[in-house]
Amino acid sequence: MQRNFISITDLSxxxxxxxxxxxxxxxxxxNQRLLEGKVVxxxxxxxxxxxxxxxxxxxxxLGARVIGFSDPNSSSTSKGETxxxxxxxxxxxxxxxxxxxxxxxxxxxxxxxxxxPIINAGDGANQHPSQTxxxxxxxxxxxxxxxxxxxxxxGDLKYGRTVHSLLxxxxxxxxxxxxxxxxxxxxxxxxxxxxNRHNLYFDExxxxxxxxxxxxxxxYMTRIQKERFSDLREYExxxxxxxxxxxxxxxxxxxxxxxxxxxxxxEIAYDVDENPKAYYFQQAQNGLYAREAIICRMLxxxxx
Amino acid sequence: MSEKKELEVSAIxxxxxxxxxxxxxxxxxxxxxxxxxxxxAITIGTNLDSITLxxxxxxxxxxxxxxxxxxxxLSVVSPDVTLNIIKDYQIVEKxxxxxxKQIIGVVKCTNPKCVTNHQPIPTKMEVFDMNQKxxxxxxxxxVMQYGEIELL
Numbered sequence: 303m304q305r306n307f308i309s310i311t312d313l314s315x316x317x318x319x320x321x322x323x324x325x326x327x328x329x330x331x332x333n334q335r336l337l338e339g340k341v342v343x344x345x346x347x348x349x350x351x352x353x354x355x356x357x358x359x360x361x362x363x364l365g366a367r368v369i370g371f372s373d374p375n376s377s378s379t380s381k382g383e384t385x386x387x388x389x390x391x392x393x394x395x396x397x398x399x400x401x402x403x404x405x406x407x408x409x410x411x412x413x414x415x416x417x418x419p420i421i422n423a424g425d426g427a428n429q430h431p432s433q434t435x436x437x438x439x440x441x442x443x444x445x446x447x448x449x450x451x452x453x454x455x456x457g458d459l460k461y462g463r464t465v466h467s468l469l470x471x472x473x474x475x476x477x478x479x480x481x482x483x484x485x486x487x488x489x490x491x492x493x494x495x496x497x498n499r500h501n502l503y504f505d506e507x508x509x510x511x512x513x514x515x516x517x518x519x520x521x522y523m524t525r526i527q528k529e530r531f532s533d534l535r536e537y538e539x540x541x542x543x544x545x546x547x548x549x550x551x552x553x554x555x556x557x558x559x560x561x562x563x564x565x566x567x568x569e570i571a572y573d574v575d576e577n578p579k580a581y582y583f584q585q586a587q588n589g590l591y592a593r594e595a596i597i598c599r600m601l602x603x604x605x606x
Numbered sequence: 607m608s609e610k611k612e613l614e615v616s617a618i619x620x621x622x623x624x625x626x627x628x629x630x631x632x633x634x635x636x637x638x639x640x641x642x643x644x645x646x647a648i649t650i651g652t653n654l655d656s657i658t659l660x661x662x663x664x665x666x667x668x669x670x671x672x673x674x675x676x677x678x679x680l681s682v683v684s685p686d687v688t689l690n691i692i693k694d695y696q697i698v699e700k701x702x703x704x705x706x707k708q709i710i711g712v713v714k715c716t717n718p719k720c721v722t723n724h725q726p727i728p729t730k731m732e733v734f735d736m737n738q739k740x741x742x743x744x745x746x747x748x749v750m751q752y753g754e755i756e757l758l
Binding site: 309311384385386403404405406407408410411425426427428429492 | 717719720721722724725726727743744745746747748749
């Protein structure tokens, strides 16, 4: 059976939970030479240093060798080679391919042209499933469960693919969603429909204040990008309204954790960093364990 | 009265009659079935009076019987058409459009950043919601309403 990790929507509830348990094993012991003699290819048709380093560190800590490129200008893509041909060529060398591409659907297509497992490290604005898995791992680890949680998502809910994928993945776990965004960046219709179809509770608000986060378990902040606004004055207003400050966390639940996919710009004030409820840096670190789990799963490595 | 209607478009001996086409998609069906290259006789009528549709189209294709895959393609533009299979001037069978699992080729993905719009590969759509009439690109996961669909 061919294994691929393309879209979070391909995963069942059991798939998600067993990957989280695997990630916990790697957190307990990140250096396990399970992939001795294996070659992991990292093909970055679009630069993404953060994601690439995380995957390459995961491969290295598992004892695999890494080949690939971090900049498409240095590969034959710049000579006009099709995606299919690049994937076919690399398939001759690697045991698993991690790929990032600016075109949406590129990873699914790649999985159709090769028998080597494909791990999607981001395809345009579509999916970035390893990010979603590390988000889930961070929630699971800090809350002790994924079930019945209050999840508040703040910021750019329209274009933010991380919130969309997280919403889909959490649909198995009876969450209560609270969407806080300016009208221009509210959660798209399709995802509100998704919640309705799956009988998931959600409410929406444009107000981000102490009351809005008083009862939440997870506060998932996202970056509001300047480019989304045609009127820059509107951006300047919005950007300060959707900023989390340390004082706002005083009255929140003790188990609350603040997540952010990073990079952050100004949506989380620096005074939050020292608050024990700030979790975004550990969240990024969890990416390593999640990616070790994903790579081993793709190669059918038994962790027992 | 029904006799008079029959005369609006002449009968064929053998082949397929696609009836109850919403008038605004008659020529889309010509395109979707690639009838431009059919060597036999084709009669196309559109904006004909219809009790149920107001204005309807009808296409009579001599000496051609559609495959299930071709019939599935019709689901994209006009799922409610009737197909009459004609043998020796008689209707020997009526067929209706079934929603296929996948529609390959035929429809363009509306997402400009979809891989199918940049690499030499056919599109692949799945029916996402039959009631809301929407398709989903299996590559970029974009959901498209039937109303906004463009043919390749």
